[in-house]
Amino acid sequence: MGVAIPVGIYGAAFGAAANTAGLNLLQTMALSLLLFSGATQFAIVGVIGSGGAVVAAIITGALLGIRNGFYAVRIAPLLQVRGLRRILAAHITIDESIAVALAHESSDGDVDGDSATRDKKNSDLFKGFWFTGLGVLFFWNLFTFIGALGAGLLEDPARWGLDTAVPAAFLALLWPQLKNNRLRIIALTSLLLSLALAPFLSAGLPIIATVLIAVGAGWRVR
Amino acid sequence: MAGAMSSFDIWIVIAISSVIMFLMRITGYLIPQKLLQGVRLNQIITLIPIVLLAALVAIQTGTSGDEITVDHRLAGVAVGAVTLYFKGSFILVLSLSGLTGALLYNFL
Numbered sequence: 001m002g003v004a005i006p007v008g009i010y011g012a013a014f015g016a017a018a019n020t021a022g023l024n025l026l027q028t029m030a031l032s033l034l035l036f037s038g039a040t041q042f043a044i045v046g047v048i049g050s051g052g053a054v055v056a057a058i059i060t061g062a063l064l065g066i067r068n069g070f071y072a073v074r075i076a077p078l079l080q081v082r083g084l085r086r087i088l089a090a091h092i093t094i095d096e097s098i099a100v101a102l103a104h105e106s107s108d109g110d111v112d113g114d115s116a117t118r119d120k121k122n123s124d125l126f127k128g129f130w131f132t133g134l135g136v137l138f139f140w141n142l143f144t145f146i147g148a149l150g151a152g153l154l155e156d157p158a159r160w161g162l163d164t165a166v167p168a169a170f171l172a173l174l175w176p177q178l179k180n181n182r183l184r185i186i187a188l189t190s191l192l193l194s195l196a197l198a199p200f201l202s203a204g205l206p207i208i209a210t211v212l213i214a215v216g217a218g219w220r221v222r
Numbered sequence: 223m224a225g226a227m228s229s230f231d232i233w234i235v236i237a238i239s240s241v242i243m244f245l246m247r248i249t250g251y252l253i254p255q256k257l258l259q260g261v262r263l264n265q266i267i268t269l270i271p272i273v274l275l276a277a278l279v280a281i282q283t284g285t286s287g288d289e290i291t292v293d294h295r296l297a298g299v300a301v302g303a304v305t306l307y308f309k310g311s312f313i314l315v316l317s318l319s320g321l322t323g324a325l326l327y328n329f330l
Contacts, residue, residue, distance in 0.1 A: 002312050006320070027232055034240040044239060051226050054235055061239040065246060070270045072250020073258065081251070090247040095278060098271055164298030164323025165316050167282035171299060172315045174275045175306045186269060187276040194277035198285045207281055210273040218266035 003096050003132055003173070006165050007038070008139020013157045014041055015147025021049030025148050032144040036137060037094060040065040043203050063204035070211065071098040078105065078125060092133025099173035101129035186217050294330070298323030 011032060018028040023045060031041045040061045047057040072093045078101070081089045104124040157163045178184045190210040197206040227235070258267065283299045284290055302319035310318070 002316070006316060022226070023232060024229070027229075027236060030236050030240075035236070035243050037243060040239070040243065044235060048227055048232060048235065054227065054231050057227075057235045058238050058242070061235075062242050062246070065239075065243045067274050068243065069246035069250050070274065072247050073253060074250075074267050074271050076251045076253075077255050077258070086251050087248065090244065090251050093247045093250070095275065099275055102271055158294070158327045159324065161298065161320030161322070161324030161327070163282075164295045164327075165320035167279045167295065168299050168302035168319035169312075169316055170275055170282070171279045171302055172306055172312050174272065174279065177272055177275075183269075183272060187272055190273035190276040191280040194280045195284055195290060198281060198290060199288050202288075207274060207277040210277040211270060214266050214269035214273045218269050219262060221261050222265065 003100060003169050004135030004139050006162055006169060007096055007136050009143050009160075010038065010157055010162055010166060011140040011143030012147030013162075014038065014045070014140075015144040016150070017042060017049070018045045018144075019148050019150065021045040023048065025145075028144060028148045029141070032141045035061075035065075036091060036140070037065050037068060038140070039204070060203060063202070063208065066204070066208055067095075068093050071095075074098070075101060075129065078122075079129060089129075089133075092130075092137055094133065094136060095170065096136050097129045097133035099170060100132040101125045103173045103176050104128045105177075182217075186213060189213055294323045294326035297326055 014032065015028055018031065018041075023031075031044065035041060035044075043064050044057050044061040047053075047060050072090060075089075075093065075098055079089055102125075104127075105121065174187065178187055190213050193210055193213060194206040197209055201209065258264065279299070283295050284292070286293075298319040298321075301322045302315045305315045305318050
């Protein structure tokens with residue numbers, strides 16, 4: 001729940017932003033429930049609020065959301081879900097659930113070790129994914145509702161340090177995954193590339209572009 | 223405002239965007255795992271969340287819209303990084319960075 005609450009409270013800022021952009025309560029809640037991807041939702045209401053076109057809103061949203069597809073490819077073989085649960089797992093495949101699950105995967109360094117340790121690690125990964133994903137889904141929607149009703153107090157997340165705590169939370173979840181210098185350099189390169197591209201590419205693209213670093217670094221068979 | 227969307231247009235955006243999002247997510251689960259078993263592809267897929275999360279931290283910390291910005295967030299996240307370096311717990315990282323960010327934002 002460590003991540004779900006601060007991220008969830010951010011939902012209030014989304015509710016307020018959607019309200020300001022001219023969405024009604026039902027539309028705002030539909031985005032948080034059915035689309036359920038923070039950055040994408042902010043981008044879409046941003047385009048709507050600035051008088052943009054339907055197609056522009058859809059494309060901007062998709063560009064920000066595509067990383068969830070990449071996450072799904074990574075997490076699917078680890079979760080091994082079937083049937084209806086797969087649909088739910090897909091819906092809660094977000095930055096937070098993936099970051100927590102993978103932080104558990106790498107918690108104690110090396111991959112081998114006895115089977116008991118491995119089982120424990122798998123169940124932590126599993127729990128991390130489901131608790132975080134469902135927790136964010138719950139709190140994000142709860143606070144979207146509160147924000148959309150006009151909770152002025154929560155409207156500016158920066159006042160409460162939330163705009164700082166959220167990236168710090170992602171950093172904390174990334175940290176245990178950076179097990180050696182090679183991975184640290186890859187992460188640092190990605191950080192710099194996204195910042196370098198930010199002034200030139202539209203929202204979402206500077207993040208997705210770093211997949212090229214993963215391709216480059218993973219290309220050589222080791 | 224000139225190009226403002228009608229309520230119907232907004233519903234169209236919501237419906238299409240939600241379907242696209244779901245398709246992007248479910249595709250990742252439906253790709254046959256046999257196709258993803260090459261060593262090279264495996265290495266790349268393993269690295270993808272690492273590069274995406276690193277970029278996400280960078281963008282959330284150091285940009286506003288399409289501008290690079292140095293503000294309270296950078297200071298707070300830097301405090302978080304130091305806390306992580308000294309093996310501080312997750313909740314300590316969150317508290318110290320959030321507190322730093324909030325203090326600088328409200329009182330500077």
